[in-house]
Amino acid sequence: xxxxxxxVSQTVIGTRVDATSYGDACDRILSWARARMxxxxxxxxxxxLTTARWDNRYREVLRNAKLVTPDGMxxxxxxxxLGIPQQQRVYGPDLMLELCDRLSTTTDLSIYLYGxxxxxxxxxxxxxxxTYPNLAIAGSYSPPFRQLTEEEELAHIDRIHxxxxxxxxxxxxxxxxxxxMARQQGKLQAVAxxxxxxxxxxxxxxxxxxxxxxxWGLEWLFRLWVEPRRLWKRYAINNPAFVMLFVWQYVRYRLxxxxxxxDNSGS
Numbered sequence: 001x002x003x004x005x006x007x008v009s010q011t012v013i014g015t016r017v018d019a020t021s022y023g024d025a026c027d028r029i030l031s032w033a034r035a036r037m038x039x040x041x042x043x044x045x046x047x048x049l050t051t052a053r054w055d056n057r058y059r060e061v062l063r064n065a066k067l068v069t070p071d072g073m074x075x076x077x078x079x080x081x082l083g084i085p086q087q088q089r090v091y092g093p094d095l096m097l098e099l100c101d102r103l104s105t106t107t108d109l110s111i112y113l114y115g116x117x118x119x120x121x122x123x124x125x126x127x128x129x130x131t132y133p134n135l136a137i138a139g140s141y142s143p144p145f146r147q148l149t150e151e152e153e154l155a156h157i158d159r160i161h162x163x164x165x166x167x168x169x170x171x172x173x174x175x176x177x178x179x180x181m182a183r184q185q186g187k188l189q190a191v192a193x194x195x196x197x198x199x200x201x202x203x204x205x206x207x208x209x210x211x212x213x214x215x216w217g218l219e220w221l222f223r224l225w226v227e228p229r230r231l232w233k234r235y236a237i238n239n240p241a242f243v244m245l246f247v248w249q250y251v252r253y254r255l256x257x258x259x260x261x262x263d264n265s266g267s
Contacts, residue, residue, distance in 0.1 A: 004028050007067070010082045013245040015052045015059060017044055017075055018068050019084045022098045025069060029099060032066065032191045033109055033166035040065055040181035040192040043092030045072035050238040051175055053245065058175050061182040066191075069095065073217035078246055082253060093198035093208070096169060100132050103167075110136035112160050112190070115171030116199040118142045123203035138165035143172075153180075157188050168192045171199040 004027060008019040020028075025041070032039055042048065042065045052059040062068060069090035070076050079087040103109055113121055121140045128135055141159060148156070160168060168190050170177045181192040200206035207226055209219040 004031060008084065009068075010079055010084060012075060012078045012082070013049050013053055013242065013249060015044070015049050015062050016068055017049075017070050017079060019079060019087055020067065020069055020090055021088060022090055022095060025067060025090055025095060026099055026102050028067060029167065029191055029193065030102065030106075030109065036166065036189045037066075037191060038184075038186050038189055040178075040185060040194070041067045041069070042178055042181075042194050043069050043071035043090065043095060043196065044075060046074050046242045047174055047234055047238050048178070049075070050241050050245075053241075055175075058178065061175075061178050064182060064185070065178075071196075072219070073214070074242060074246075077217070078250075081250055089214075091214070092193075092195040093201050096193070096195045096198045096202070099167070099193075100128060100135050103136065104132035104134045107136075109167065110138040110163075110165045112138050112163055112165035112168045113140035113171075113199070114143070114156075114160070114168055115177065116142055116203070120199050120203045120205050123205065124199050127202055127204065139163035153183065154187075157184060160188065160190065166190050169198070170194050171196060173197075 004024075009016050010019065011017075029041065042062060044062065048062070048071070052062050069092070070079055070087060071090065071092050073089060076087050076089045100111070103111065113124065116124065121142055125137055125140060128137065139159070141156065143156065168188065170181055170192050172180055172194075174194075174196060177194040177196070181194060184192060197206060201208045209223065213219055213221065
């Protein structure tokens with residue numbers, strides 16, 4: 001396994017976010033997968049960080065992640081303001097496609113799709129193989145929406161191991177997918193990557209925001225319009241909370257970076 005350069009990170013409202021890129025993230029994931037490392041990757045957005053702010057247990061899950069990417073534009077802007085000026089977005093659904101593109105040119109690694117409905121998985125696999133004919137999809141599974149027993153989770157892990165997959169794409173929604181990945185660390189001999197709504201987007205079952213809205217950080221508005229009942233409370237609480245918390249953090253950052261000069265002249 002080639003040793004990757006150390007990650008540069010910054011804390012945003014109490015949670016570590018890594019300064020990475022699509023290329024860098026894929027390089028690291030492929031290296032970890034070939035080493036059969038048991039670890040997980042989180043694509044963090046405003047919802048993830050504000051949830052971690054109020055929930056110590058969830059914040060610990062993020063702290064133990066091998067990689068935390070800036071999934072949303074507000075996190076990109078935050079990292080730039082906190083001293084990482086060239087930071088770009090590393091969006092979970094796009095990271096999934098970048099990874100599939102890279103994997104389609106290799107023969108030693110395969111993926112497993114965990115999450116979504118049976119119909120979503122069927123459409124997703126068809127779409128992925130149409131775009132990446134050489135992509136090795138070792139298997140897929142749509143778990144029940146209820147809480148799984150320990151025996152069921154172990155059976156799922158055994159199913160993934162028997163498939164031979166070294167990378168598991170997990171789409172259970174936040175925070176369920178992050179808790180699932182954290183529980184499997186040390187048990188699942190593969191890299192788990194939380195990709196959120198990527199299965200729904202890439203299967204065509206849910207519409208994705210236009211790129212111009214993503215660029216300007218307005219993806220939340222499009223998703224609210226598409227799924228108002230499910231998402232209104234998330235955005236009504238999390239977005240204002242993130243803005244207030246980050247403004248306070250940034251004010252303190254600026255004050256500590258530019259301390260006021262004390263005048264000792266006595267005049």
